[in-house]
Structure formats: structure tokens, C-alpha cells
Amino acid sequence: MPRRTDTRERMVRTAADLFHAQGYHATGLNQVLAEGGAPKGSLYFHFPGGKEQLAVEAVALAGDDLRTALEAVLSGTDDPVEGLNQALALLGENLERSDFKHGCPIATVALDASADSEPIREACADVYDSWQRIIAEHLNRHVADEPAAGEAGTDEPAAHQSAPGEAATDELATVVLAAIEGAVLLARTRRDLSPLHAVGARLGALLGRPTG
């Protein structure tokens, strides 16, 4: 093989970075090419699907990276609230380090490209699912032995097979993910980390702790 073999990966990484900070439509291929140091021909050789394919792969890559980091942080502690707080701290560091340009690597693309491209939308949804799964597992590991509330325990016929509160944990993981995503969105827009701290401070109540 001629010259370099890492061109493809470099392009995806560059694209992921730019999409992360600017979104899909605000990022031109020329910018990706310039920043990645590759000519146009190479792009369409490696990505015959063009910008759309590049975005799908970039989203998947960024999602994997953050999922890995999330797993590492969450598995490092026994306290579910503590684990999630460390995840929030990680996101806060990313925000600060990038002058509030790097929030959620998926959200921008999800919002500004899913109207255009169904494949991109699906890729983003898949990433969110994977994150939610990690969070749910984390919660299951530590708080599944609780009665898991019961405010809506009427309309569940016999859905939960194995664990008793599995459906409830999924719901809880959805809420946790939503709160985190919203906090990152607010923090990025306000250029201020306090939304992350607020969510962190209220995680205890959200997870059903007596009062923190």
C-alpha cells in the first residue's frame, strides 16, 4: 500500500472533532480535508458515501470514545452517585478545556443533521442507547436491590422477567442521561459549569436516596 495507511482513521477523527464543535452543516469537507491533511480524492476513496458516511462513522467513533471513558469512570467506584458525579466532572473538564466548544459530541450532529439524513439520526440514536445501557448497568449493579419506587406500578402486567426493577432502572437511566445531556447543553450555551454541578447535587434525590 502506498504512502500512509492511517489516512482513513485520521479523517474520521478530524471529522469527529469538527462535527463535535461546529455541527454537521457548519463543517465543510474542505475544512476536514485541510485539517486532516488529505486531498479530496482520498476522502471519496475511503468514504464513497461522502459526507453522510463520514458523519455516521465520526458519530460512532466519538460515541465509542465517550462510552469507554464513561465505563472507566463508572466502574471505578461503588457509589452510583459518586460515579455519575465523576462522569459529570469529566464532561465539565472537556467543556472548560475547549473553551466551552466541546459539549456532547453527538447532540449537535443529532439536532442539525437528523432532519437531513436518516442514517446519521440512527447513528446518534445508537450512541445514546449505548450510553444509556452503560448507565443502566451501573445503576443495576448498585441500586437494583431497592424497592424501585411504585408510583406507576399499576400498568405493568408481567414485563420484567429477570430482575425485578429492570424496567424501572431503564427508565431511571433515561432520566439520568437526559439530565446530563441537558446540563451539558445548558453549560455550553451559558459558558458556565453550574448546570453540571446542579445536576450532580440533585442526583441523589433523583436516584431515590432518602434526601441526598
Place this chain on the structure above:
Amino acid sequence: MPRRTDTRERMVRTAADLFHAQGYHATGLNQVLAEGGAPKGSLYFHFPGGKEQLAVEAVALAGDDLRTALEAVLSGTDDPVEGLNQALALLGENLERSDFKHGCPIATVALDASADSEPIREACADVYDSWQRIIAEHLNRHVADEPAAGEAGTDEPAAHQSAPGEAATDELATVVLAAIEGAVLLARTRRDLSPLHAVGARLGALLGRPTG
């Protein structure tokens, strides 16, 4: 004044709609013009600041509209959880009615334009602030008499002046807003309302209810 006098407002409304569904960079001025039935000259007459000014005004308008709707819904009930659930229902209807194109009218622009334009970013931040204020007032009206937790009551010197739980209510409103924003983001990306329902179901726990 010649011809029409509503051209300006029509343009802002059209722009707000398109920015809402597609974001800032994905929406071309030609599309705004075509959909609003106005020529280019009129746009730069009414908005000498060009696309940026149009976006700032569109964001403010959309933010005002939703703030009004939010106020109406929240003032209609005495139960804070019930009120927020109705707000979630409203957002869910908007999503469904628009085939999941209309989520938060601010988020898309906030994410894909605040890297480019400081004025747009500020406009978005202002809208979020206004929404948060509405939520905080709503919470203050109904739950301010609670002890307002205290899991992190160590590093607060003497911030809260007037009401005892005011700072705590602000924090809580931030978390509520974040959770709602995140839920809308997830719902739009997944094309599925369940994140909204999940947040609704957990609002009680989040607001400090015993386990309701």
C-alpha cells in the same frame, strides 16, 4: 408605508420555524425568503445585520412563545409535578405533530451557531434563563416551604439573602430544565416520546417528594 407592514414579522416567524427544525447553518436565507414570500432586498432592509440578526430575533421570538405557553400551563395547576407534566405533554405534542422535527426551538441553534456567533449564543442563553426563571417561580410558589435538602451544604458561605431556599430552588429549576431539555433531545433523536414520559415519572423524586 408601501404594500405590507407585516413582512418583517413574517420573516422572523418563518426563520424561527426553519431554524427550529433544521438549525442555523442548514437553513439558507433563500429558503427563508421563498417560504416567507419575500425578496432578498427586503430582508437586508429589515435586517441590516443579515442572517445573524435574523437568527437572534428568531431565537428571542421562539423563546418568548414557548415561555408564554409554559407560563400558561404552569399557572393552571397547584401541583408542581402536575404542572411540569403538562409542560412535558405540550412538548410531546409538538414533537408528534411535527413528525419529531420540532423539539426545542433553541437547542439546535444554540449548538450549531454559538460557535460562530456570540450574539446568537447570548440570545439562546437569555431564553434558557427566562425559562428557568419561570420554572423557579413555579417551584417557589409550591414547594419553597420545604427544608430544601442539604447534601452539599458545606461550601456555601452566605449566599442566600432573602428567601431561605431561593438558591436551592434555582438549582432545582436548573436541573428540571436540564432534564426536560435532555428528554426532548433524546425523544427527537429516537423518534420516541418515552424519554419525556420517563422524566415525567421521575419528577416527583427529583423535586424531593417522599417517593411519589
Place this chain on the structure above:
DNA sequence: CCTGTAGTAGACCAGTCTGTATATTAAGAT
């Protein structure tokens, strides 16, 4: 040595982008 091919390099295309400049029209004032 020669050829096939993976990959690179960049010119090029048609279309679109935001923004500007120049008419043209309609109303209000004098």
C-alpha cells in the same frame, strides 16, 4: 522489469451560500 492496483493529489463542475447594488413601487407630506 513490468504491470496491476491501492491510494494520493488536485483540478474541475454545477449549484448554493450570504451579501450588495440597483431599480421600481407605493404611500404621506407639501
Place this chain on the structure above:
DNA sequence: ATCTTAATATACAGACTGGTCTACTACAGG
């Protein structure tokens, strides 16, 4: 009736878009 101004209507400019095309380079196998 005329002059001014608010507003509309287009034509146009220059830059940039994503995408295609062809030429070229470097390596591998025969």
C-alpha cells in the same frame, strides 16, 4: 403634482459547497 422616503423586487457578485473526474505515485506479485 411633486418630492421624499419606506419598502419591495431582482439581478448580480464572490466565495464556498459537496461531489466527480482524471492524472499520478508507490508498492506488491509475477
